[in-house]
Amino acid sequence: MKIAAKDRMARLIAAIPWIVAQDGASVDDIAERFDYPRDLLLGDLQDVVFFVGVPPYTPDTLIEVTIDDDMVWISYADWFSRPMRLSGAEILSLLAAGETALAFDTQDEAGALARGLTKLRLATGSDANTIDVQLGVGSTDTLPTLRSAASAATCVDISYYSFGRDEHTERRIEPVRFFMDEGNWYVGGYCHRAEAERVFRVDRIDSISKTDVAFSQEPTGSDETFAMADAPRATLHLPVERQRLLDGLPIDDRVDHEHHVVVTVPVASQRWLTQMMVRLGPDAQLVDAPNTISVDLAATAKKILERYVN
Amino acid sequence: MSKLERLLKLLAVLLDTEQPLAAEDLRRRIGGYPDNDATFRRTFERDKDDLRSMGVDIVVAAVPETEPPLDGYIVNQDDYAGHDPGLEPDELAALHLAAALVRVDTLGDDAFWKLGGTASEAETETPSGTVTGISIGEDAGVLHTAIAERRVASFQYGGVARALEPARMSFTRGHWYVSGHDRARNAERVFRLDRIEGTVDLGPDDAYERQPARGPEVTRTWELGDEDPIAAKVQIDAEVALWARINLRPDEIDVLDDGSVIVHANVTNTDAFRDWVLSFLDNAVVLEPPALRNLITDWLTQVSEASP
Numbered sequence: 328m329k330i331a332a333k334d335r336m337a338r339l340i341a342a343i344p345w346i347v348a349q350d351g352a353s354v355d356d357i358a359e360r361f362d363y364p365r366d367l368l369l370g371d372l373q374d375v376v377f378f379v380g381v382p383p384y385t386p387d388t389l390i391e392v393t394i395d396d397d398m399v400w401i402s403y404a405d406w407f408s409r410p411m412r413l414s415g416a417e418i419l420s421l422l423a424a425g426e427t428a429l430a431f432d433t434q435d436e437a438g439a440l441a442r443g444l445t446k447l448r449l450a451t452g453s454d455a456n457t458i459d460v461q462l463g464v465g466s467t468d469t470l471p472t473l474r475s476a477a478s479a480a481t482c483v484d485i486s487y488y489s490f491g492r493d494e495h496t497e498r499r500i501e502p503v504r505f506f507m508d509e510g511n512w513y514v515g516g517y518c519h520r521a522e523a524e525r526v527f528r529v530d531r532i533d534s535i536s537k538t539d540v541a542f543s544q545e546p547t548g549s550d551e552t553f554a555m556a557d558a559p560r561a562t563l564h565l566p567v568e569r570q571r572l573l574d575g576l577p578i579d580d581r582v583d584h585e586h587h588v589v590v591t592v593p594v595a596s597q598r599w600l601t602q603m604m605v606r607l608g609p610d611a612q613l614v615d616a617p618n619t620i621s622v623d624l625a626a627t628a629k630k631i632l633e634r635y636v637n
Numbered sequence: 638m639s640k641l642e643r644l645l646k647l648l649a650v651l652l653d654t655e656q657p658l659a660a661e662d663l664r665r666r667i668g669g670y671p672d673n674d675a676t677f678r679r680t681f682e683r684d685k686d687d688l689r690s691m692g693v694d695i696v697v698a699a700v701p702e703t704e705p706p707l708d709g710y711i712v713n714q715d716d717y718a719g720h721d722p723g724l725e726p727d728e729l730a731a732l733h734l735a736a737a738l739v740r741v742d743t744l745g746d747d748a749f750w751k752l753g754g755t756a757s758e759a760e761t762e763t764p765s766g767t768v769t770g771i772s773i774g775e776d777a778g779v780l781h782t783a784i785a786e787r788r789v790a791s792f793q794y795g796g797v798a799r800a801l802e803p804a805r806m807s808f809t810r811g812h813w814y815v816s817g818h819d820r821a822r823n824a825e826r827v828f829r830l831d832r833i834e835g836t837v838d839l840g841p842d843d844a845y846e847r848q849p850a851r852g853p854e855v856t857r858t859w860e861l862g863d864e865d866p867i868a869a870k871v872q873i874d875a876e877v878a879l880w881a882r883i884n885l886r887p888d889e890i891d892v893l894d895d896g897s898v899i900v901h902a903n904v905t906n907t908d909a910f911r912d913w914v915l916s917f918l919d920n921a922v923v924l925e926p927p928a929l930r931n932l933i934t935d936w937l938t939q940v941s942e943a944s945p
Contacts, residue, residue, distance in 0.1 A: 332644060333644070333687045333690070333691065335641050336687075336691070337691055337747055338750060339641075340648070341747070341751050341753075341754065342750070345754060360750075360753070360754025361750055362750075374639075375639060376645070379642065379646055381650050381653040405653075406648070406649045406653055406714075409718035409719070410718065410719065410751045410753070411718065411751050412692070412716070412717065412718060413748060413751055413752075414692050414778055415777075415778035415780075416743050416775065416777065416778025416781070417743070417748040417778075419777055419806065420736075420741040420743050420744035420748065421732060421736070421744065421748060423739070423741055423773065423808060424735045424736045424740075424741045425732055427735070427739045428739055429735075439725070439728045440728070440731035440732065442728050443722075443728030443729065443731055443732045446722040446723060447724070450719070450720040450723075451720070451722070451785055452785030452786060453784065453785050456804070456805060456850075457781075457785070457804065457805055457806065457847070458806050458807075459806070459809075460807070460808045572912060602915060602916050604940075605915050605940055606916060608936060609936075609939040609940050624941065624944035627918065627919075628937040628938070628940045628941035628944075629941065630918075630919045631915075631919045632937050632941075633919070634922040635922065635930060635933065
């Protein structure tokens, strides 16, 4: 494995304070912790770190590295005695990942994650109110129930609300994959009703119950259904001022012009496309629609307007 | 001299010095730089870039007693080193596991090395159901630093120059938001990070007391605006009332006998309000006030006239 000088440096300035704090550590342990190939590590410690210091480069101003058998000791590394500060983005990333995992998993029984997050907050000047990661998890027990069914490989029965189709359905599913996108949790797996792999948004599961029925399928691990690979596509032309309505849509193709945007998006249902065109407004056009779906904006507008006649 | 040795020596000297050192001075102290002046310049610039890309804050300041002033370089020890949170091995392993589960795009191994590295590959095996989707941009990192160090953040938003005392970062519905006291408006405000225009600049440390701040109400998009508040009543039919029951607080809705709900909305963004009401098509109607009913009917009339 070849590692660039800069990347070895990042490892060394993290490893040196750690070795100093441990009062000596084994070569294998250092190699594993800092992802540093053993031979490269030994070479860099003996041939490079040993010569690092500040003028006048007398022994007392040079880092002292002692390697004996399989152990490494480091002393006089005053400048590198503390690890580098975590960047703002790194701290936020750690806290966000930790908070998300806490919400997702009930397995932090020993509380190690919660303790770690608290220490990290204290050391970096944040507190419990400064970061807030909200996830679309719906009812609090839905996600843990899905998770435990996934690890036991047993089916669950769910009542699911499909927003695009505006319908409630009862389904038996085999939960295998979990992921988050645009701040919402999804569960993917075989659906007995569809007789195919499907993806469901967790916060749209109205109710859930466990079963003792084992999975019937080997999971294929495909996330394709999520991108609505088999959904028909429509091409829309909209003024730039209205582009905020595109937030969160899985866009296949997008071309930005000076005053307008042209996008191609998957269409979940006629209802979905109709409401999108109504919201986009008079300056938007449906350039190309699947022939299976017809959108009559004048009739739709008339129908809504009827509700405003008293 | 190898590049690795040169970079380590450069960093050691920059941390050790008590006053800024000129490039020539650093060249002499470190040794091992090319003899040719132009080549030295290029190599030295690249070394500085490498250290900076690792997150080392190299301060440029005038070398004392030089006339005309000469650029000097120094790294402040307290800026370089962080406070060690003192994580126990199980806490670090739990964080590492969380990072494997959630996969935040900006979170690399470097962050864990700084915390002492993680012990075993076995413990970091990706759990079933890896999650993706939290993305942290540069502004999010900068604003989090601002909160931690209580520094005022200046940026442009909605065409207005803001001076924010940031108090809270929220990740919700796939976006980061920052909230706090906006000095420009003298009021609490919420900003969506990807709509900040240009860069975020931070003022000095400890510039304000951090006050508890509300997070964004992304569900209530009609509240995300600067307009004078209008109280509105919207009726949503039973077929689609689930949306309101899932997303709104019980005190914001009245459930009627036929299963439909009345939503009481406090509107400060009329465009977003219209977008929301129309998402229900003919399953929702604005009951009050007349001005917002007209907003919907005028829009629909235009849509109708524009459609072929």
